Amino acid sequence: MSQQLTIEGEGFGPDVPVSTDCFIGAERVAGEGEPFEVTSPIDGRSLGTMCSASAAQVERAVRAATAAFPAWAALGPQRRKEVLMRFAQGISARKAELSVVETRDNGSLLIANQKRLVDRAAQNIRFFAEFACDAPPVMIAGHVDNHVHHAPAGVAALITPWNAPLMLSTWKVGPALAAGNTVVLKPPEWAPLSCSMLADIAQQAGIPGGVFNVVQGTGSVTGQALIEQTGLARISFTGSTDTGRRVGKAAAESVTPASLELGGKSPFIVFADANLDEAAKTVAAQFGNAGQVCLAGTRVIVDARVAEDFERRVRKAAEPFVVGDPRTRGVRVGPLIHPRQLERVDGFVQRALAQGAKAMIGGGPAEQGGLYYQPTILHKVEQQSEIVQHEVFGPVLTWQTFGSEDEALRLANGTEYGLAAMLYTGSAGRAERVAAGLVAGTVWVNCFFVRDLAAPFGGARSSGIGREGGQHSFDFFCDIKNVAIARDSFTEES
Ligand code: NAD
Numbered sequence: 226m227s228q229q230l231t232i233e234g235e236g237f238g239p240d241v242p243v244s245t246d247c248f249i250g251a252e253r254v255a256g257e258g259e260p261f262e263v264t265s266p267i268d269g270r271s272l273g274t275m276c277s278a279s280a281a282q283v284e285r286a287v288r289a290a291t292a293a294f295p296a297w298a299a300l301g302p303q304r305r306k307e308v309l310m311r312f313a314q315g316i317s318a319r320k321a322e323l324s325v326v327e328t329r330d331n332g333s334l335l336i337a338n339q340k341r342l343v344d345r346a347a348q349n350i351r352f353f354a355e356f357a358c359d360a361p362p363v364m365i366a367g368h369v370d371n372h373v374h375h376a377p378a379g380v381a382a383l384i385t386p387w388n389a390p391l392m393l394s395t396w397k398v399g400p401a402l403a404a405g406n407t408v409v410l411k412p413p414e415w416a417p418l419s420c421s422m423l424a425d426i427a428q429q430a431g432i433p434g435g436v437f438n439v440v441q442g443t444g445s446v447t448g449q450a451l452i453e454q455t456g457l458a459r460i461s462f463t464g465s466t467d468t469g470r471r472v473g474k475a476a477a478e479s480v481t482p483a484s485l486e487l488g489g490k491s492p493f494i495v496f497a498d499a500n501l502d503e504a505a506k507t508v509a510a511q512f513g514n515a516g517q518v519c520l521a522g523t524r525v526i527v528d529a530r531v532a533e534d535f536e537r538r539v540r541k542a543a544e545p546f547v548v549g550d551p552r553t554r555g556v557r558v559g560p561l562i563h564p565r566q567l568e569r570v571d572g573f574v575q576r577a578l579a580q581g582a583k584a585m586i587g588g589g590p591a592e593q594g595g596l597y598y599q600p601t602i603l604h605k606v607e608q609q610s611e612i613v614q615h616e617v618f619g620p621v622l623t624w625q626t627f628g629s630e631d632e633a634l635r636l637a638n639g640t641e642y643g644l645a646a647m648l649y650t651g652s653a654g655r656a657e658r659v660a661a662g663l664v665a666g667t668v669w670v671n672c673f674f675v676r677d678l679a680a681p682f683g684g685a686r687s688s689g690i691g692r693e694g695g696q697h698s699f700d701f702f703c704d705i706k707n708v709a710i711a712r713d714s715f716t717e718e719s
Contacts, residue, residue: 230273251434293435377405379458489644643685
């Protein structure tokens with residue numbers, strides 16, 4: 226019998242029991258590691274104690290995944306799709322519960338989970354289940370006939386962060402399983418609950434034991450034990466650049482292909498010829514999820530000629546970004562995830578203010594207290610200052626002006642990151658030129674956060690290695706083999 230905690234609906238949804246155990250092989254397993262407390266960022270309330278997998282249990286999970294691999298790989302994409310479609314259906318069927326749990330656990334807006342994120346999680350599974358079936362055979366006609374085979378790679382270790390655990394975990398689980406791999410998922414310790422529910426949903430969908438394993442625990446113990454396992458075929462990690470470096474080192478040691486989706490400090494460039502109202506609304510949208518979004522455009526870089534006008538529009542656009550309980554209608558900015566995150570975010574802001582930055586809006590904790598922080602824009606900042614160079618991961622933007630297109634590009638490209646960039650202009654030629662000059666994995670022109678599942682997503686420079694999405698995810702989770710056949714060399718048909 227699995228240990229459980231209960232997330233109460235409190236009028237916002239159903240009460241939801243959630244297992245606090247790991248899921249290894251086909252069963253719930255109590256952790257042998259140090260248990261850890263899960264607290265809600267909404268009000269600091271303790272939600273219960275989660276188990277933690279010891280290094281030996283992580284090894285057991287990898288062994289279970291290794292044992293389950295041959296049969297799952299042999300099933301073929303079509304039969305796997307049938308199971309994965311039931312998995313996706315199971316996620317959709319538990320939308321109300323998953324939304325209540327995710328919001329309680331990580332403080333994201335309830336309405337965002339109900340309206341978008343849980344659907345997207347189900348779609349992540351569905352999309353890749355279909356993708357694996359539809360992937361056309363690749364033939365390259367050259368000196369010989371090249372047939373490119375995609376074979377399942379083996380056991381994939383998947384590690385995800387707390388800002389959108391369900392969405393980001395399924396974004397990896399979907400392609401990994403659809404391609405025929407088995408997985409060991411390590412959810413974030415600050416928001417581990419929705420991934421625990423995923424294990425139940427997977428089991429109910431008929432995913433065979435050992436194909437999908439969940440090991441709970443902290444990054445330094447359980448996560449580290451996972452990346453140090455021998456016998457992994459892939460490591461797919463989403464999280465901070467610092468942890469990404471550690472994951473990359475471990476992967477290099479065992480020569481395991483690793484995909485690293487890391488931090489960002491993305492520029493948001495506004496030219497004078499842009500639709501300034503639209504641009505202002507999108508600047509304000511960067512406060513969504515309390516700014517805890519890797520791809521957020523946190524550095525506003527605006528044409529000096531329209532800066533004053535644009536400032537007025539941004540102030541107005543930011544007004545509806547009301548701070549409060551993320552389950553309350555009308556609230557657009559929930560809490561930060563953890564007291565350590567509050568301290569980090571406020572530390573960045575207070576140091577910037579002490580160094581001469583000025584708060585255009587916000588500038589400190591919100592009046593609600595707790596983990597709530599005011600949407601903040603800091604201007605009079607230097608390009609080389611800490612607040613411009615480092616990822617804050619809170620509702621904090623910087624504001625700079627430029628006098629020429631070249632200067633805009635220099636400022637935009639002037640950090641170690643390269644995850645995304647936003648660009649507002651009315652000129653097609655400028656859009657093309659500036660997009661080409663930006664160092665970023667994604668450039669959104671006159672739009673934001675449009676993420677088609679088939680489009681590549683990932684970062685340049687310290688924002689990561691590799692791309693996720695469509696063929697890119699599929700390629701990553703497969704061993705790709707080219708079979709080169711000499712022309713007219715066969716004497717028999719079969
Ligand atoms: P984090 O790096 O602290 O943790 C991410 C995950 O790694 C967690 O599950 C954690 O337990 C685990 N981990 C920590 N130390 C580990 C270790 N030594 N070995 C193995 N695993 C370990 O990041 P976070 O604070 O959870 O998330 C915020 C960061 O994630 C931000 O930098 C954000 O930009 C980034 N992020 C990136 C993307 C993207 O797609 N590029 C998406 C979301 C978040």
